[in-house]
Amino acid sequence: MTEGSKRRLKMWIRLLGVTRRAEGELREYLRLTHDTTLPRFDVMAALYRRRDGLTMGELSRMLLVSNGNATVVVDRLEKDGLARRIPSETDRRAVSVVLTPEGLAAFEAQAAGHEVEVTRLFARLSDDDVDAITDILKRAEKT
Template sequence: MSDTISLSRRRLRTWIRLLRLTRRSESHLREFLRVEYNTTLPRFDVMAALHRNQTPIKMSDLSRMLLVSNGNATAIIGRLEQDGWVTRTPVKTDRRVIEVQLTDQGRAQFEILAAAHEAEVDKLFSGFDHDDLDTLRDMLKQAKGDDDDDSDD
């Protein structure tokens, strides 16, 4: 019985470590984007979703993809539109439905942000080599509920 409690406790501590690492990394990236690029992580996430899709996306689909409310997505899109990085277009068949997409300027700006973001993440995890990353990925895949597609690892 004590082995089960001990293992349970170790799993809990591991989860707490993972949570701390995630929060610290996210906080660092938020500050990096704010200071170096005068933008926010939510704006980056919206731009990333639009960049991945290449074609206009319905606002409702964007909200669902990002797991945020329509109101949150609308506010972020509004600021991106003011910057000239996104356009909103009503769908002709249903004027209540709005599609959004990156402008050419927004796409170029996102590519700058994405390269800087990748470089900063690379610095955060510079202590890991290929073998370490493979081991970590494999271990994390063992966790129940991991449904991420790691096909490009």
């Protein structure tokens, strides 16, 4: 193993550790403050970004989860009155999912708190640090 590859491996382990710690704290925040889960938050965020709705396939691809996982989350959101399914007018097999007005309001409250939590988690980083890390990660995505 070369010195460069060892350094990259250490960097990967550190990146993974930071990601896992932040994700764990965000999961706990959402559970305690909003009585929700990170997967539910992620589905609601995707639906919030696409107000006209997403098919289950689009939602699964967007979130990098199986159709089954997405379906379980959407089922619960629908049961709780936060999302609804809309059958396609052109394809009987296709169904779009949208947030209800209650879902929109709930997500906006969750998202505001989520933003505060992310800011708290990375408060020790300066704006220049955040910009540099963002630039580095964008370059790493292209490899």
